[in-house]
Amino acid sequence: MICQHFWPEEFRINDICKSLVEMGYEVDVISGIPNYPHGRYFDGYSAFKKRMDNYEGINIYRSFVIPRGNGNPIQIFMNYISYPIFSISKLLKLRKRKYDRVLVYQLTPVFMAYPAILAKKLFKIKSYIYIQDLWPESLYSVYDFKSKCLKKIFDKISIHIYKQFDFYLTTSKGIKKKIESEFGIRGYKVFYLPNWAEDFYEVNREDENLINKYKDTFNVVFAGNIGPAQSFETILEAAKNCKLRGYSKIKWLIIGDGMTKEWAENQVAKLGISDVVEFIGRKPAASMPEYYNVSDVLLVSLVKSDLFSITIPSKVQSYLASGKPIIASLDGEGADIILESKSGLVSSSGDSEKLAENAIKMYLMDKEELDTMGNNASKYYKTHFKKNVVLENLVNILQK
Numbered sequence: 001m002i003c004q005h006f007w008p009e010e011f012r013i014n015d016i017c018k019s020l021v022e023m024g025y026e027v028d029v030i031s032g033i034p035n036y037p038h039g040r041y042f043d044g045y046s047a048f049k050k051r052m053d054n055y056e057g058i059n060i061y062r063s064f065v066i067p068r069g070n071g072n073p074i075q076i077f078m079n080y081i082s083y084p085i086f087s088i089s090k091l092l093k094l095r096k097r098k099y100d101r102v103l104v105y106q107l108t109p110v111f112m113a114y115p116a117i118l119a120k121k122l123f124k125i126k127s128y129i130y131i132q133d134l135w136p137e138s139l140y141s142v143y144d145f146k147s148k149c150l151k152k153i154f155d156k157i158s159i160h161i162y163k164q165f166d167f168y169l170t171t172s173k174g175i176k177k178k179i180e181s182e183f184g185i186r187g188y189k190v191f192y193l194p195n196w197a198e199d200f201y202e203v204n205r206e207d208e209n210l211i212n213k214y215k216d217t218f219n220v221v222f223a224g225n226i227g228p229a230q231s232f233e234t235i236l237e238a239a240k241n242c243k244l245r246g247y248s249k250i251k252w253l254i255i256g257d258g259m260t261k262e263w264a265e266n267q268v269a270k271l272g273i274s275d276v277v278e279f280i281g282r283k284p285a286a287s288m289p290e291y292y293n294v295s296d297v298l299l300v301s302l303v304k305s306d307l308f309s310i311t312i313p314s315k316v317q318s319y320l321a322s323g324k325p326i327i328a329s330l331d332g333e334g335a336d337i338i339l340e341s342k343s344g345l346v347s348s349s350g351d352s353e354k355l356a357e358n359a360i361k362m363y364l365m366d367k368e369e370l371d372t373m374g375n376n377a378s379k380y381y382k383t384h385f386k387k388n389v390v391l392e393n394l395v396n397i398l399q400k
Contacts, residue, residue: 001028002030002102002104003104003105003112004109006034007058007060008034008042009035009042010285013105015198017055021058023391023395028059028061028099029060029061030063032062032082033047033062035065036068037258039071040069062090063086065083066078080111083111084111088118091122099123100125103130104116110133110135110157110158110161111161113161113164116129116165117161120165127165127167128166129167129168134307135158136151139154140307159183168185169193170191170193171195172333173192173310173333174332175310191393191397193397194312196317196385197317200285201321201322202322202381206290207293210294217250218296218363219297220253220296221291221299222235222299226259227259229303229305229308230302231301231302232267234352237353239271240272243275249363251276252277255283256281292322296325297324298326299329301355302330303349304349308331308349309333312337320378321378321381323378326338326343326377327345327359327362328344328345329346329348329351329355330347330348331348337380341376342373343374
């Protein structure tokens with residue numbers, strides 16, 4: 001497995017590798033030194049410490065990476081290119097091992113897939129890439145590049161990397177079609193393999209302190225990365241709109257961290273909505289059921305983008321699994337799932353006024369209506385995104 005990010009960083013690749021080991025497969029991972037999302041090495045890790053590790057029977061070989069820092073574009077770029085460069089030495093050390101497959105769990109950046117291209121040639125094995133963030137589109141959705149020359153470079157690099165692989169796994173049907181049409185990849189090489197939620201999202205756990213703290217408000221909970229792609233301008237404008245219309249009992253709880261967090265906190269103070277928006281900070285994924293339990297609805301939001309219209313945000317599966325109603329500021333495939341499952345209300349990306357209207361509408365619903373939406377969410381998840389079904393498909397793809 002090739003991925004710049006792995007345990008103790010919290011990504012779904014941890015669950016994939018753990019599940020494969022439980023099924024009897026041997027799994028080695030080449031990852032970077034953990035530093036996401038805070039931008040600094042995790043406690044106990046450094047350029048000289050814990051460069052080899054083991055998690056649930058998985059051997060982890062940690063390549064040197066330059067930490068992401070506090071969001072400075074130059075440092076993030078250095079982080080992006082340091083992993084593929086320094087991971088080559090890890091591959092060479094493993095050259096006497098006999099592997100059957102190499103799989104990239106490709107997040108941002110696409111550069112992290114380079115070691116797998118080398119592994120394919122070094123071990124003479126089939127290569128697979130599981131595309132979580134389609135490049136360069138996901139890059140353009142976060143950074144507004146004015147330079148046509150830079151865009152041309154990123155376009156060519158991305159296409160070159162993708163075309164080196166034997167098989168492709170995509171998290172949405174829209175991305176599957178795009179890979180086939182724009183890259184000229186034959187359909188039998190591209191598989192739709194949606195994300196799932198970790199098992200703990202399906203568990204209802206109560207925390208008395210949280211229940212007492214938030215029992216008198218209608219809680220709209222956002223959980224996940226706080227970045228440019230999540231359109232916090234839209235969320236905060238909607239929160240302000242609700243407050244101005246007299247619905248101050250609608251409280252917006254933001255759980256997570258990311259490069260936009262500081263800006264968002266300053267904006268909350270500037271808009272005068274500190275009483276209705278609370279930043280809780282980053283929490284371990286396994287503690288989310290306690291926070292979901294005190295939520296009345298769960299919020300997902302993305303900026304308007306051609307890429308995001310064919311993307312299913314991974315938090316949608318987590319929200320569905322929890323059996324809670326969803327409020328979404330979203331376009332395309334993700335929005336279609338919420339509407340099809342009858343699990344919540346949807347407004348277009350960037351439409352803060354409609355998001356506020358939907359928040360008020362859900363606030364005014366009786367408990368029975370909200371419970372019905374939550375039950376619909378749970379049923380839809382178990383039918384379409386249950387982990388054991390998706391993993392069985394993954395194993396079939398790798399074997400056949």
